Amino acid sequence: MNLSEIVARYDEELRTSDYADVDASANGLQVGPDDREVETVAFAVDAAEQTIEAAADRGADLLVTHHGLSWGGIERVTGRQHDRIAPLIENDVALYVSHLPLDGHQELGNAAGIADLLGLESREPFGELGPEHVGQRGIAPDPIPTDRLRETLESELDHFGQGVRVLDFGPEEIEEVAVLTGSGVDWLDEAVESGVDALITGEGKQKAYHEAREAGITVLLGGHYATETFGVRSLRSLADDWGLETTYIDAPTGL
Numbered sequence: 001m002n003l004s005e006i007v008a009r010y011d012e013e014l015r016t017s018d019y020a021d022v023d024a025s026a027n028g029l030q031v032g033p034d035d036r037e038v039e040t041v042a043f044a045v046d047a048a049e050q051t052i053e054a055a056a057d058r059g060a061d062l063l064v065t066h067h068g069l070s071w072g073g074i075e076r077v078t079g080r081q082h083d084r085i086a087p088l089i090e091n092d093v094a095l096y097v098s099h100l101p102l103d104g105h106q107e108l109g110n111a112a113g114i115a116d117l118l119g120l121e122s123r124e125p126f127g128e129l130g131p132e133h134v135g136q137r138g139i140a141p142d143p144i145p146t147d148r149l150r151e152t153l154e155s156e157l158d159h160f161g162q163g164v165r166v167l168d169f170g171p172e173e174i175e176e177v178a179v180l181t182g183s184g185v186d187w188l189d190e191a192v193e194s195g196v197d198a199l200i201t202g203e204g205k206q207k208a209y210h211e212a213r214e215a216g217i218t219v220l221l222g223g224h225y226a227t228e229t230f231g232v233r234s235l236r237s238l239a240d241d242w243g244l245e246t247t248y249i250d251a252p253t254g255l
Contacts, residue, residue, distance in 0.1 A: 001244060003029075003036045003062065003094055009242070010064075010235065013108070014101040022130040025099035026070035031085060032094025038062045043236045044249040045228055047095055049084055054249045056091035063088070064239075066110075066232050068097030102231035103127075103134040103181060108238075110181040111136040113230020114200060117156055118149075120177060126194065127180040127187045135180030135187065137196055143173035146218055149198070157226035160254035167209055170218030174198045181227035185219065192217055202227040203255065225253045 007029045011017065016027045030047075042060035044051035046067045055063040069084055077085055088095055103110050106125060111134075115123055120138025127135030144152075146168055153164045176196040180187050184201030185208040191199040192215040199217060202224035212219045232248075239246050 001038055001242060003032060003038050004034055006038055006041075006062065006239075006242075006244075007096060009238075010096060010098065013238070014098050014105055016098065016101050019099075019101045019104070019132055022132055023100040024071045025068055025097060026073075027068075027098055027101055028096065030068050030070050030095045030097050031088045032062070032096075036061070036094070038094070038244065040245040040247065041236070041239045042247050042249055043232045043239075044251060045225055045232060046251065046253075047084065047097065048251070049087070050251050051249045052084060052087050052093065052095075054251075055093055056087055058247050058249075060093055060247065062094045062096060064096045064098075064232060064235055066097070066099060066102055066228055068095065068099065070097075098231070098235070100129065100132070100134050102235070103228075104129075104132055105231070105234075106136060108231060108234035109136070110228045110231040111179040113234065114179045114181065114227060115177075116230075118144075118152065118177065126178045126190070127184065128190065135178060135184060137176065137178040137194060139176050140174060143175050145173055146170070146198075149174055150220060153200070153220060153222050157222045158229055158250065158252050159223040159226040160252040162223060162254045164223075165204070165221040167204070167212045167219040167221075169213045169216055170197045174218065181230075182224050188212065188215070188217070188219070200227070223253075224255055
């Protein structure tokens with residue numbers, strides 16, 4: 001399949017252009033020619049030396065990631081930036097990135113993946129960012145004790161042995177849940193205002209402890225990396241459906 005067709009399909013499905021004014025990431029094709037044939041696609045959460053070199057070793061023509069290389073533009077290709085881009089060019093590997101569009105997708109996104117894992121019902125967008133949303137909320141089919149919710153996440157997330165941390169200030173049983181993966185505690189106020197019992201995200205900030213305690217809401221921190229593997233795996237499934245050979249590069253950070 002031609003690279004331009006793959007890019008066009010992903011951009012349309014993810015509504016990439018709709019996030020142009022709210023995302024610092026340069027979503028879409030970040031490295032590569034507009035026109036080339038692609039047979040093998042690698043998928044990873046992060047575009048870093050480790051994953052780029054692994055993609056090249058596996059013979060990938062294209063690497064698709066959630067976190068890319070360009071955040072608000074690249075002024076110089078030196079140092080670490082050079083060391084990341086060089087193996088892409090040297091091995092003729094293109095790079096496609098989807099950051100907030102993949103967070104916000106209500107079926108393929110990271111939050112949607114966790115909602116699927118928990119079987120949440122009556123879902124709706126959560127996490128306003130300008131005109132878009134970057135998360136999802138829903139209702140558990142049955143109330144979930146906080147410890148069981150934590151155990152479920154610990155057993156399913158690739159948290160690199162770091163476990164799931166809990167700020168346990170909400171009700172004993174969780175019914176309504178908001179999910180905003182990665183660094184999502186900035187939407188804690190929205191979670192409180194929406195009336196959910198718990199917010200599931202990746203990493204926390206110092207102030208979140210007191211804010212959650214004062215608001216009486218539970219926050220579960222599953223790890224930035226661990227909560228953001230779902231989206232790229234969904235994009236891999238699409239590529240499989242298109243008849244492409246695919247591979248997934250797991251590079252957990254424990255963070």
